[in-house]
Amino acid sequence: MVRVTFTPNLQRHVTCPPASVSGESIGEVLAEVFSSNERARGYVLDDQGGLRKHMIVFVNGRAIRDRVKLSDAVPDGAEVYVMQALSGG
Amino acid sequence: MSDRLFVATRKGLFRLERSRGSGGRWGIAQADFLGVQVPMVLPDRRDGHVYAAVGHGHFGSKFHRSKDGGKTWEECAVPAYPPKPEGVEDSKCPARGIVIPWNLELIWGLAAGGADEAGALWCGTLPGGLFRSDDRASSWRLVQSLWDEPMRRDWFGGGMDYPGIHSICVDPRDSRHVTVGISCGGVWVTRDRGETWKVQAQGMFAEFMPPERRFEQNIQDPHCLVQCPANPEVMWVQHHNGAFRSTDGAKSWHEISTVKPSTFGFAVAVHPTNADVAWYVPAIKDEVRIPVDGKVVVARTRDGGKSFDVLRDGLPQDHAYDLTFRHALDVDLSGDRLAFGSTTGSVWTSDNQGDSWNSVSDHLPPVFCVRFA
Numbered sequence: 001m002v003r004v005t006f007t008p009n010l011q012r013h014v015t016c017p018p019a020s021v022s023g024e025s026i027g028e029v030l031a032e033v034f035s036s037n038e039r040a041r042g043y044v045l046d047d048q049g050g051l052r053k054h055m056i057v058f059v060n061g062r063a064i065r066d067r068v069k070l071s072d073a074v075p076d077g078a079e080v081y082v083m084q085a086l087s088g089g
Numbered sequence: 090m091s092d093r094l095f096v097a098t099r100k101g102l103f104r105l106e107r108s109r110g111s112g113g114r115w116g117i118a119q120a121d122f123l124g125v126q127v128p129m130v131l132p133d134r135r136d137g138h139v140y141a142a143v144g145h146g147h148f149g150s151k152f153h154r155s156k157d158g159g160k161t162w163e164e165c166a167v168p169a170y171p172p173k174p175e176g177v178e179d180s181k182c183p184a185r186g187i188v189i190p191w192n193l194e195l196i197w198g199l200a201a202g203g204a205d206e207a208g209a210l211w212c213g214t215l216p217g218g219l220f221r222s223d224d225r226a227s228s229w230r231l232v233q234s235l236w237d238e239p240m241r242r243d244w245f246g247g248g249m250d251y252p253g254i255h256s257i258c259v260d261p262r263d264s265r266h267v268t269v270g271i272s273c274g275g276v277w278v279t280r281d282r283g284e285t286w287k288v289q290a291q292g293m294f295a296e297f298m299p300p301e302r303r304f305e306q307n308i309q310d311p312h313c314l315v316q317c318p319a320n321p322e323v324m325w326v327q328h329h330n331g332a333f334r335s336t337d338g339a340k341s342w343h344e345i346s347t348v349k350p351s352t353f354g355f356a357v358a359v360h361p362t363n364a365d366v367a368w369y370v371p372a373i374k375d376e377v378r379i380p381v382d383g384k385v386v387v388a389r390t391r392d393g394g395k396s397f398d399v400l401r402d403g404l405p406q407d408h409a410y411d412l413t414f415r416h417a418l419d420v421d422l423s424g425d426r427l428a429f430g431s432t433t434g435s436v437w438t439s440d441n442q443g444d445s446w447n448s449v450s451d452h453l454p455p456v457f458c459v460r461f462a
Contacts, residue, residue: 013145042148042151043148043149046149047192048172048173048191048192054147
């Protein structure tokens, strides 16, 4: 299982409690989270399913590299954090 | 006259109400989405619903709906671009060379459908997609015909990175007849509710292009396009290179060179029943973009653009650097009451077609859009 935690700033707009899900890639992991929280999907992913430009996802402390297809591997037991990138104002 | 005004800003949406009776004053009745960009708001006069586009810096654009005149809000569906088909080649902005994304970048235009189309909405976006809802924004579909139009590949961003649809005019005589303004993509018209389209910007000219492409219709930059509800054949445009008017339903356009004190600006409004009456908010063009001589003024014509009055009573005339964006000027259904907002967070109203103005606030966030309910 993988533990997924969302930035608290997202909670203001859409409820996103921490979730324990399964999946071998970050795309599979997020898909499982959003399958039971459809509204949250659009806050994290863009229209084509890629990671939004100003969002960042960490797997065990490292930012994912494939922001388009979300193919980065996620080992069992990993900690995933969905955060805002430091940008904007 | 309308006593309710929505002001959409860089940091939230404000509902302004005017107290009843003589000497009534405008005040801020409610603030929503504080800290978040609200590029567009639409009070739908057909059923009292209000729609607000919200742009989260990190989390993307969202769409909200109010069924009680703006008191409470619920998130509803946001226009989304369909999956990009395999094998479709990316198109690039001809001006910047950057790839035009298949993603919603900004909601930039919003209009109610016709009186005979309950719940229908049109939504213009960056990077150039037009969307339609038939269920009060519970769902949206991309108007595929315009998105697939080969000439779209020649559109480019003006002040923005990508081209965008900012003005949508639904003909009150025929809801299937819709005219849209695109920066920079000219004026496009459908007569079959979006099945087919034709560019109709003949007569506009673009000084930002080389001479051989100056009159090309598909690259014009109409900053704002409005249509007279009582005389829909008459349309007014504030273009990057001046003011234009059509009296034949956008079949042809002619320049209005009499706007004072300058012909550059973003916003234009037309009187609801007298097509000869229109208002502009002029500024110095291109790299400067401040009011002429630091004086905020509104230019009004009452003779179809033959001449303009420069209206300044009640507006700041000393070191004022307020700029008015394309959606930040509105006139109510009476044709007497106007409002406009500025990048400096000022909002002014007038009850006499602009002869005199009253300040509602001097310190709101930068104003993107004002709309009377």
